[in-house]
Amino acid sequence: MDFAHVVLYPTALMGTLGLVFGVLLAVASIAFFVKPDDRVELIREALPGANCAGCGYPGCDNYAEAVVVDGARTTLCMVGGSSVAAVIAGIMGVKAEAVESMRSFLKCAGTPECSPRNAIYSGIQDCRSAAVLPGGSPNSCPYGCIGLGTCVEVCVFGALSMKDGLPSVDLSKCTGCGTCVANCPKSVLKLVPRREREVMQVVCNSHWRGPDVKKVCSTGCIGCGICVKTCPEQAIVLENNLAVINIDKCTGCGACVAKCPSKCIHPVAGS
Incomplete structure (x- = not known):
């Protein structure tokens, strides 16, 4: 069996094809290159970088891109407030709008003393998991706070802590981002204006x-x-x-x- 026909020629052919396709891809990347909009980076720099998802987007990068590409509102960053919204509006060349400062508020006072628990829950220590139990809660009141502290875990600002079986809001740290509200399966947390x-x-x-x-x-x-x-x-x-x-x-x-x-x-x- 001829070594050149079996090994060398196929190897040379594959190498040549790889080189040709590599050149074509390089040319295509230059020919079809879309220059990034500088405003995305400017907005990203103006955002606080909390990546709390309170704006409705996974992170600050996503929100910055959404403002420029999709026309998302300039007032969605609750952490940055009116000052950040004004900077974003200036970058986009639109009229600045005020952002109403919000805070998280707990609509439940059902401590274990006031609302006795009717079951011993030993499942996943997450309110969202406990909420799928028959009746919607391991507690007597299916509308009340389950009390496993999921809101405390998701708050990136450390504004929530558990006290007497219920979350307590530290107003000095709460930014009104709404992450706790979005992750509460019983909707006992809501945003209210400061x-x-x-x-x-x-x-x-x-x-x-x-x-x-x-x-x-x-x-x-x-x-x-x-x-x-x-x-x-x-x-x-x-x-x-x-x-x-x-x-x-x-x-x-x-x-x-x-x-x-x-x-x-x-x-x-x-x-």
Whole structure:
């Protein structure tokens, strides 16, 4: 068997083909090169680099590209606030818009003392996993905080900690990015606007009727409507058996707090 025909010629042929294709790819990369938009890098430099995903994108790089390429809003970075939004707007040549400062708020006061647990949960220590159990929670109230601390784990700013079985928000660290809200399977965390004054909020998430609520939680809203009748500013309405306070109308007078039989309306400190 001829060594040249068996080994050398095929090797030379494959080498030549590799060289030709390599040259073609090099030419194509030059011919079809798309110059990156400099604005993407400028916006990326203006962003705080937290990569918290609060803007709805996986990270700051993705958000910067979305602003330039897809026309994403310039006000989505809650961490950077109005100052960053103004820089991004300047880079994009659009009118700057203010970003309302937000904070995380827990709509549950059901500590183990107020809302006894009806099961011993020994599964994955993650609220999202526990929420798929029959009934939606290992706790007596299926609307309340499960209390496994998933929100604490996902907060990249260290603004949450567990206290008495419930997450506690450190306002000095909370940026209002919304990551904890997005990862809470029971929706007991929500974003509320920061206010200089103290306002009132209902610390309950249950939509059960009063008698059913009292069976599982001593501090849950029973939907009695007393607060609605008491509020001089008409800032409170009942929605599906749950009192809801309009934070823009609330003056923080405290009349509802004094009258609430379940003591589920709490003053929320200003920023």
